[in-house]
Amino acid sequence: MSTRNLLFQIHWFLGITAGLVLAVMGVTGAAISFEHEILALANPGIVTLDPGHRAPLPAPTLVARITAERPDIRIGRLIVEHDPHQAAIVTYSIGDSKTRERRYVDPTTGAILGEARGGALLETVENIHRWLALPGKGNGIGRQITGFAALSLIYFALSGLYLRWPRRPLDWRAWFVLDLRRTGRNLYRALHAVIGGWVLVFYLISAGTGLWWSYGWYRDGVRALLTGGAAEARPHADRTAKEGRPDLALAWQSFDRATRGHAYEQVTATAREGVNVQFRAKLPGGRHDRVADDLTINGVTGAIIANKPYAARPLGEDVVASVFEIHRGAYFGLIGRIAMLVTSLTMPLFTITGFLLYFARRRRKAALAALAALAPEGMSGDAATATTLVAYASQTGTAERIARLTAQALPGAAALPVAALDRAMLGQIERLLVIASTYGEGEPPDRARGFARMLAETPPDLSHLHYAVLALGDREYPDFCAFGHRIDHGLHAAGASRLFDPIEVDVEDADALRLWQQELAALGARTDQADWARTPMAGWRLVERHLLNPGSSGGPCWHVALEPVDGPAEWAAGDILEILPRQDHRRVTAFLAATGIPDTAEMRARLSGCILPANARPGFDLDTLRPLAHREYSIASIAESGRVELIIRECRGPDGLPGLGSGWLCGGAPLGAVVQARVHPNPGFHSPENIATPMILIGNGTGLAGLMAHLRYRARTGGGTAWLFWGERHPDHDDFHAAERTELACTGALTGCVTAWSRIETGPRYVQHAIARSIDIITDAVAAGATLYVCGSLKGMAGDVHQTLAAILGDATMEELATTGRYRRDIY
Ligand SMILES: Cc1cc2nc3c(=O)[nH]c(=O)nc-3n(C[C@H](O)[C@H](O)[C@H](O)COP(=O)(O)O)c2cc1C
Incomplete structure (x- = not known):
């Protein structure tokens, strides 16, 4: 701990x-x-009085009057005020009783007043x-x-x-x-x-x-x-004088003589143990009650035992x-x-x-x-006894989530990563459902590489197998759903028969998912399951934004912080924030001008959430507009901070205007605005379950965000070593979160940081070069069981980093690391 x-x-x-x-x-x-x-x-009338023209009695007389009125009492303390509007206070016990009573006394007559x-x-x-x-x-x-x-x-x-x-x-x-x-x-x-x-x-x-x-x-x-x-030690009880009770009146006379009748604001006389009486005399205008001269007087002889004027008190x-x-x-x-x-x-x-x-x-x-139960590593359901296996190939968790929901819907089904599908399993199982996303440029997710190779190079005989594929992808990529199709062809080529044709899912295509559910129902799946739709977007307030790289020759990079509006949100280091962007108002203006649609606030609000075709003309059918797709950003903070922090590079669209997501978060949305967003769990990029596992964190540019989350998490939990390799342009302008990284290094959360600057002559230029110069660090850490995390750009960085790592560790090790979840990537 x-x-x-x-x-x-x-x-x-x-x-x-x-x-x-x-x-x-x-x-x-x-x-x-x-x-x-x-x-x-x-x-009033007890604690405060109206004395008229009467003057307060001298304290010794007051004592005598009180004792005359109540001969049965023993005075323990008497407080006398200079101001005649304030009653004196007497504390006494009756006879030998230890119980004390406190009464107010009229200082001008000595009459004991009622209880306050x-x-x-x-x-x-x-x-x-x-x-x-x-x-x-x-x-x-x-x-x-x-x-x-x-x-x-x-x-x-x-x-x-x-x-x-x-x-x-x-x-x-x-x-x-x-x-x-x-x-x-x-x-x-x-x-x-x-x-x-x-x-x-x-x-x-x-x-x-x-x-x-x-x-x-x-x-x-x-x-x-x-x-x-x-x-x-208190001035010791003076028992040398004849034993007896102190005479308060006598002591007070002695006090008056010793202080030469000085006009104090308040005098408190307390009968101490033995025969001593202690006087605390508050100076006029004193800031508080202890701005007072202290005297201790023998209540039998009247001798001064101690005299400590306030002025002489250190x-x-x-x-x-x-x-x-x-x-x-x-x-x-x-x-x-x-x-x-x-x-x-x-x-x-x-x-x-x-x-x-x-x-x-x-x-x-x-x-x-609950989240962990929904998305643990490995299997859900009992694969050994399952009649249907639901295998997933997932990079950022979507396929995994759908696989678990599928396994829950189908009786006798179990979900597991495709990496866990070995030949023996494939030889026995009769029904296989595969949910596979595509990554890189038409490639398998990292952990599915081994399975992809086995299927392509040494396929087992699968003539007994019935299967179906749900292929996840994004039509913005040229190789749409390529890996899902590759699996479909591989299984078919190995002799397996399709239960139904592969279903393609473009991003969050709800229709495609419903089709999958219908096909499952035909296979005997439950239909009473709650909606498979993702958690709806919720309001997140934009609470902080500042430029991280003023003066940089690269695009502006912003630190952006958002807080959930409706109470706490959960996420783990490695998760992603999906935000719903809004159109730049200039694009909306251009669209309205091109189509001749009346420019109203409602119309603007509607259009700013839609994809606006560049070639729109008058007569444009607004019903054909599709909503803007969400944008994803690696979360740099941990949930304990209560806020999502992002590092976003502002980019430009082909029309020269700010990009949709980055433009909205880095400038379009004012501070304090509520942005629609949700956390996308990304179990494939989470911190190692065992905090003692060493980590090697590699990234470039804004990829620092996903890596910072792991460092911040490790700073909280402690654990194994963590090396950071990170590349940007120039140390004078682009050294994001430098102070915090130094602090993390000081506290030991960050074992070492190796940077690469592409715009200076000395040192490694790109992060892959920094890695190539740190062979010992990499090999030692991997030998000690490290997990590798890569976060940042797909183009230029991820591929080169992979090749460099493969050159250091060998292809077989890289594949093993990927299959066993020790090589994790969040690249974009
Ligand atoms: C870096 C990157 C590369 C991608 N490449 C492709 C691709 O080549 N073809 C495709 O159809 N989808 C591609 N996608 C989209 C993903 O397949 C899609 O978002 C999928 O839903 C992710 O599922 P997962 O969360 O299970 O990994 C890519 C996504 C990212 C972030």
Whole structure:
């Protein structure tokens, strides 16, 4: 498991446990952060007073009045405000009871006022915040849980920072800008990560200070670190004087003498263990409550035990004295308190979005498992007992998908790649259906080469066999469905008899597929199967586009990113994105002018999705228009990124206008536009199942896209070595994704990168030359079990790379690699 994965697993495991506690702590912390203000608002006449012309009593007198009114109580703390509009607060216990009560006191009369409304509720909220209101209070299990949650929060903040580290860390937008146009998983992730970035510092502060109350070792350690000394001992309980209770009035008189009647904003006197009384006297205008002079006074003798004026407090001690104020943000003034309130309130957002991401991830895993079940390598159904074999020859997965659907429809049928069809199998089986696509220039898909050769050179006797062929192809290629026909002739020549004539499928010709299904029905296939049609196109928002090769002498190449509009989409490294292009508006204008059809917005919308004949004339029958075919692009990103990234070279049509697909994605569609697209699973180009398998990635130009997806996937999973051989024009202008490749090399995901530049004198010119100079790397990696991936142009690159590899490894090895799926190509 890679470090990243490990951090992630811990992040989500803690998220679904400690995350819940933190959500509670965040909300309760926010509720009590303005406790005094809330109580003051809710309790006029108790917390706030209208003193008229009456002046507050001197504190010693106030103490005397309170004790006279309630002789049964023992005062633990008295807080006196300078402002006569604020009631004093007394905390006391009755007799020897340990239970404390808190009451407000009129500072001008000493009268004990009623209990503040809402006070008990806020106290409960505070207890929840501190120890989840569990038994044992500060020493119980609740404190352990909240302490652990605070530790987890530090982990969330730091691991979250690592996990979301953007590719361009210096771009502040990547950190802080929230794109609310996103939907589904992408939106949850954006909320989680971007808002996490906003509040990160606040969470580190509140968790770092919150631990103060949870762990003694932490408190002592921080104190030692900041004050340079050992854990500070409280001024020791003065038991030398006669044992007894401290006299608060006497201590206060002593305090007044020591501070020479200084007008403090607020004075808090707390009876400590023994006879000492601790005074905290807040300076007027102090930013927070700990901007205060501290005195400890013997409550029996009135002697000063310790006197620590605020002005003499070093920074480290100030921080230690102000941990609570830092925790609630007050250390940084009102703004700090408000910021802490808001950030505490956002805590549940992380728990909620974290859970949503967790469920989305589970759904995604289930979907991937379903996908894997539909398109595993090898067989589906039991070929050993099958009465019909459905063999497929597929490069980009279409034939494989149809073969599996065919095998599911026919009782007793099993699907398998043609490469798995050996002589023994062919000798026994009585019925064979072959679904074959054509590749290269009328050639078999890579993994079907061996079968094609066996059929052509040493055909077995197949006189017992009945067969049918579904030939997939594209009429834009001169050798339409050539390989399907070659198989048909080969089987026929070997003595097998046709069940029915070969059926040709031009791209996605639904009629041809229906015909195939009808023929299958005649063979006893189920007819209740769901529609074989491909997943419909869906909306993908164009979210990013920038030129990758400014100044290049080649055609402009664009980085294009799209995000699914209707929630998360699934794909694996090696898959392809099919997009529905739209016509350039100039072509539509020319067509309208040539045909004389009225120029309306509706007509333009209709025409921009159709093939527009160049020779159209007035009277043109619009019903004869055919829809534009989709365009395919290798996906450069992995599904975890939530967005499909493409590398597209803008090309020109014969009329000089931008090409249909590239023109639409690289310029025609505005940023933010919704493009119709779908993922085309391409199992023949997926990463090796075993991540330890070494990879050799070879490509040119935009072919880098398909290779980057594998590198990005390997960066996530870790695994075997990965060598990249890639060619372009000039290193100064065409070095796409150079920074990321350097980063991948630094992290070890990319073992080494060999480049070829066709427009400079030094070094290899084309990628095949780079390979020819790296014989040892290639042979060693293949000997170690490497899978070879080739992505890029069919013309000029794929053939030459194949020949170079064959020269290094030998034809037989190349064929074996192709047949066993260790030579995978995505060429176009
Ligand atoms: C690089 C490339 C070369 C192709 N060459 C041919 C060809 O020569 N003749 C043909 O009829 N179709 C050709 N096609 C079209 C494919 O046969 C067609 O898209 C088929 O549906 C792919 O099926 P698959 O996904 O199972 O490989 C080619 C497609 C690509 C991408």
